[in-house]
Amino acid sequence: MQSIKLRSRVDGDGILKLEVPLELAGRELDLIVVYEPVESVSSSAAESEDIPTVKLSREDSLAFVESLLDPPEASSKMRTKAQEYKRVMGKS
Numbered sequence: 001m002q003s004i005k006l007r008s009r010v011d012g013d014g015i016l017k018l019e020v021p022l023e024l025a026g027r028e029l030d031l032i033v034v035y036e037p038v039e040s041v042s043s044s045a046a047e048s049e050d051i052p053t054v055k056l057s058r059e060d061s062l063a064f065v066e067s068l069l070d071p072p073e074a075s076s077k078m079r080t081k082a083q084e085y086k087r088v089m090g091k092s
Helices: 043-048 058-069 076-088
Strands: none
Touching: none
């Protein structure tokens, strides 16, 4: 089982619409919806704040989602750093 986190908005008609990569077309997906109300923010208010936005090309978007769905194995250096982090943070 693989998981990715998506955020979407329920439109005024009460229908939740999700856009997923074409690579998922034809696949059977089980969805779990976690409901958390979020205060509405007008687009002008969101734009006026210093909220970083990353816009990806279609190709980069697909590559990003694919890396979430099928992440590469962690290198030995990454595993070593993770163990070091856990030791420093007092976690086993």
